[in-house]
Amino acid sequence: MSEVYVIGHKSPDTDTVCSAIVYAGLKGYKPARPGELNEETAYVLDYFKVPAPELLTDAAGKKLVLVDHNEPAQVVDGADKAEIIEVLDHHKMNFVCNTPIYIHVEPVGSTATIIAKHHMDAIKNNPTYAGLLLAAVLSDTVIFKSPTTTEEDKTIAAELAKIAGIPDVQAFGIDVKKAKASIKGKPIADVIHVDFKDYDFAGKKVGIGQTEVIDINEVYERKDDIVNYLNELKNSKGYAMVVFMATDIIKEGSELYFAGDPAMMEKAFAVKPEGPSFWLQGCMSRKKQVAPPVEKAFTS
Numbered sequence: 072m073s074e075v076y077v078i079g080h081k082s083p084d085t086d087t088v089c090s091a092i093v094y095a096g097l098k099g100y101k102p103a104r105p106g107e108l109n110e111e112t113a114y115v116l117d118y119f120k121v122p123a124p125e126l127l128t129d130a131a132g133k134k135l136v137l138v139d140h141n142e143p144a145q146v147v148d149g150a151d152k153a154e155i156i157e158v159l160d161h162h163k164m165n166f167v168c169n170t171p172i173y174i175h176v177e178p179v180g181s182t183a184t185i186i187a188k189h190h191m192d193a194i195k196n197n198p199t200y201a202g203l204l205l206a207a208v209l210s211d212t213v214i215f216k217s218p219t220t221t222e223e224d225k226t227i228a229a230e231l232a233k234i235a236g237i238p239d240v241q242a243f244g245i246d247v248k249k250a251k252a253s254i255k256g257k258p259i260a261d262v263i264h265v266d267f268k269d270y271d272f273a274g275k276k277v278g279i280g281q282t283e284v285i286d287i288n289e290v291y292e293r294k295d296d297i298v299n300y301l302n303e304l305k306n307s308k309g310y311a312m313v314v315f316m317a318t319d320i321i322k323e324g325s326e327l328y329f330a331g332d333p334a335m336m337e338k339a340f341a342v343k344p345e346g347p348s349f350w351l352q353g354c355m356s357r358k359k360q361v362a363p364p365v366e367k368a369f370t371s
């Protein structure tokens with residue numbers, strides 16, 4: 072029997088990588104990642120002394136379990152020639168499969184929450200797994216500040232913290248988030264692509280990137296670079312719209328930069344853009360607060 076790989080989405084984040092590692096470990100599968108680790112995830116793996124999963128950039132001919140995604144545009148290359156045997160996710164479904172497979176989706180703050188909830192007996196004896204999952208919950212929920220956060224995420228995080236021996240969950244969350252919360256000195260393309268998702272909205276290609284910072288002024292200082300890059304990306308890669316959310320995790324809001332028709336952004340957010348960006352107080356989640364209204368603007 073060919074080996075089964077557990078793999079997360081492109082532009083891998085902490086939830087996608089840690090969920091792949093733990094779920095693969097629990098099932099006797101192999102964890103993989105479709106791209107480079109971001110600094111936050113590298114910090115987490117280093118903290119728990121866990122090696123990075125194997126880099127898999129062509130999944131053709133492999134058996135796959137998809138974690139933390141199901142959108143075809145976000146799946147590892149070659150997946151159309153792979154056998155997907157299971158999907159474990161916390162995003163809206165945009166997945167079609169011509170054979171019956173296991174699909175497990177719950178509306179919670181992270182994929183890690185789902186894994187912890189259903190495998191707590193095994194995780195109880197594994198502080199490393201508990202720590203990885205805790206970091207993933209804190210990362211995806213932005214330390215419980217994101218509107219995607221559920222009571223279940225908080226309860227499970229508290230349980231995981233106990234097992235992992237982490238006394239101060241908030242402080243640990245801030246350490247995790249801090250690891251990539253600065254864009255100083257980084258090439259703007261890297262900043263935009265480190266957490267970037269492609270969507271197909273009514274046949275139109277839309278890309279939405281996000282960065283999380285502790286001080287939004289760092290982003291404002293590089294406004295021109297950002298806007299130029301988004302326009303270049305839109306024009307060179309056939310996007311109808313490219314959006315970049317610069318989220319200030321302290322102020323709890325996002326500056327939304329975009330390249331595309333301003334009328335679409337106005338339709339999506341009921342804000343008339345005065346330029347290539349606007350601030351949305353309380354906006355922290357791409358999944359809940361940005362992708363759905365943009366999709367609606369394109370489909371209605």
Ligand code: MG
Nearest residue numbers: 084086087139
């Ligand atoms: Mg993710």
Ligand code: MG
Nearest residue numbers: 086139181182
């Ligand atoms: Mg996730």
Ligand code: MG
Nearest residue numbers: 084210211266
């Ligand atoms: Mg995220």
